[in-house]
Structure formats: C-alpha cells, structure tokens
Amino acid sequence: MNFRRIPFFSHRIAWSRAGVIFAFTYALFVPAPAVIPQVVLDGFEILGFALLIIAALGRVWCLSYISGVKNDVLVTDGPYSVVRNPLYVFNFIGAVGFGFAVENPILAALLTTAFAIFYPSVIRHEEEALKQAFAGRFARYCDAAPRWFPRWSNFHEPESWNINPRQFRGGLLDAMWFLWAFLIWEILEESGALLWIRNF
Secondary structure: OOOOHOHHHHHHHHHHHHHHHHHHHHHHHOOOEEEEOHHHHHHHHHHHHHHHHHHHHHHHHHHHHHHHOOOOOOOOOOHHHHOOOOHHHHHHHHHHHHHHHHOOOOHHHHHHHHHHHHHHHHHHHHHHHHHHHHEEEEEHHHHHOOOOOOOOHHHHOOOOOOHHEEEEEHHHHHHHHHHHHHHHHEEEEEEEEHHHHHOO
C-alpha cells in the first residue's frame, strides 16, 4: 500500500511543509522576549543545536531502514523496534530543537503545542491504514512497541538490510531540514541580515 497516495497522508505532508515555513518565518520576524537574559538564550541555542543533531541523525537512521523496502512491508527493526513512530519522535525533537537553536523559547513552545494538537490525529489515521494493511501482525507490533516513548529493551536489528541508494539519497535533504534551516538562520544572523529584516 502506498500511503503517500492516500489523500489524508498527502495533506499531512503538505501541512508538515507548511509548519517548516511557519517556524522559519516566525524565527525571522519575531525575536525572543527582551526580558530573557542573553546568557539564557545562549544556553538555549546550545541545547537546541544538540537536539537538532539528535533529530537529524535519528531521521537518517530511520530512513536507512525504510528506504530499501516496498510500501507493503511493515518495518519493525532498528528504531522501529523500540517505538512505532520514530520519525515523528525525531520530528518533535527537531522542531523543539529548532525553536531553542534560534534562541526563541516561545517558538519552541508554539511548535510543541502544534505538534501535540496535530500529530495525534495523524498517528490515528496512519494506524488505521496499517491495521487494514497488516491486520494481526500490526496488532502484535502495537503490543510490543510503544507509540511515543521508546522501550529500549525491545531493540533489535538485523545482521544486514537492503537500502535503496536513490531513495536514501533523495531523503537525506528532507531528513536534515532542521539543520539546513538553522544554518540559513545563522548566516542571516552573523551577516547582519537578520537585524535588517526585523527592522525593515
């Protein structure tokens, strides 16, 4: 089953991209509250950058497991053995990390709220589709792997697995959008363009 062809999942992809645009636009035009000391914001930036690294590496890890399989395969190894939605977990880490990395805890809070509102319904719809596609096997997988919080005692991985190089290469840019966005923001900040944009 190609889930990208289901209207709901196409809309989810569109909304995810819209969220990226919103986060970056907010970071450009809305600075952090002036009452927050700069030393605190610097600490947020370090924390955020660390979260961005974790998110990017985690998404690449997930991509390495799903880029070499067909749409009708239920992946339950690697990151998918400890949690059912590892990509969304790393998306959350990356979104919050981006808010902190651009020294804007308000943005981090907004992204956390948006994630909490939007993604539970996404998960429910996806799991309904997976139940129809994989029936009893998916039910057993749900019993073994939590939806959100990793159960590391479940971790297992195969000796080897196939990766589709074209799909993997194509997904790398998308997997690390958090870092690309932060890099662009840093360039704008260091060049003085960010201050110009906010004062325009």
